[in-house]
Amino acid sequence: KNQVEQSPQSxxxxxGKNCTLQCNYTVSPFSNLRWYKQDTGRGPVSLTIMTFSENxxxxxxxxxxxxxxxxxxxxxxxxxxxxDSASYICVVNTNAGKSTFGDGTTLTVKP
Amino acid sequence: xxxxxxxxxxxxxxxGQDVALRCDPISGHVSLFWYQQALGQGPEFLTYFQxxxxxxxxxxxxDRFFAERPEGSVSTLKIQRTQQEDxxxxxxxxxxxxxxxxxxxxxxxxxxxxxx
Numbered sequence: 001k002n003q004v005e006q007s008p009q010s011x012x013x014x015x016g017k018n019c020t021l022q023c024n025y026t027v028s029p030f031s032n033l034r035w036y037k038q039d040t041g042r043g044p045v046s047l048t049i050m051t052f053s054e055n056x057x058x059x060x061x062x063x064x065x066x067x068x069x070x071x072x073x074x075x076x077x078x079x080x081x082x083x084d085s086a087s088y089i090c091v092v093n094t095n096a097g098k099s100t101f102g103d104g105t106t107l108t109v110k111p
Numbered sequence: 112x113x114x115x116x117x118x119x120x121x122x123x124x125x126x127g128q129d130v131a132l133r134c135d136p137i138s139g140h141v142s143l144f145w146y147q148q149a150l151g152q153g154p155e156f157l158t159y160f161q162x163x164x165x166x167x168x169x170x171x172x173x174d175r176f177f178a179e180r181p182e183g184s185v186s187t188l189k190i191q192r193t194q195q196e197d198x199x200x201x202x203x204x205x206x207x208x209x210x211x212x213x214x215x216x217x218x219x220x221x222x223x224x225x226x227x
Contacts, residue, residue: 004153034215041220041221042220042221043115043202043204043218043219043220043221044154044202044216044218045218046215046216049215089153089154091153097167098156099156099216101146101153101154101155101156102153103151103152103153104151104152104153106151
């Protein structure tokens with residue numbers, strides 16, 4: 001069983017709308033959590049990193065949250081654009097040096 | 112180049128053939144990783160190099176998979192006697208620092224392997 005679970009598996013929204021992607025993890029000992037964006041046919045690109053003490057962090061229209069107690073993170077996308085269509089992957093890193101990737105949420109933004 | 116470069120971008124192999132996938136990391140990056148990504152799934156760890164030393168190869172699925180980074184820069188992932196289940200995108204990533212759990216990974220665009 002994957003120790004990083006993402007939901008939903010896929011999502012379709014209209015341009016301009018907001019959406020929230022979820023990441024639940026059981027990986028430990030926790031070091032940090034990163035959200036990556038992967039465009040079709042490309043490698044993943046880091047959007048943001050969340051450490052244990054951080055609850056919320058914004059990067060433009062992207063806002064990530066982390067609840068280390070419940071082991072949950074979310075990525076909120078505001079005012080979506082067509083270029084936001086991609087797979088969003090949650091990666092949890094441990095103090096032991098392991099990175100565990102979720103299977104991603106595929107977001108499609110339609111005009 | 113400015114980013115991680117992988118070649119070939121696409122490779123079609125007949126079952127039983129050997130293939131070699133190349134990764135040129137960002138210049139000066141100490142750490143290099145190989146991942147396997149099946150369609151619709153996240154990347155799965157294969158192996159990790161710190162300079163020329165292969166510190167972790169626990170993710171290699173079988174002894175048909177072999178990776179090297181002899182001079183601490185370019186890396187090659189070799190798959191012998193390819194099988195259909197080897198069909199996937201193979202991603203290479205690098206980062207400037209030591210340690211497998213810190214820092215942003217910089218990914219290449221991947222090599223898509225199709226085994227017929």
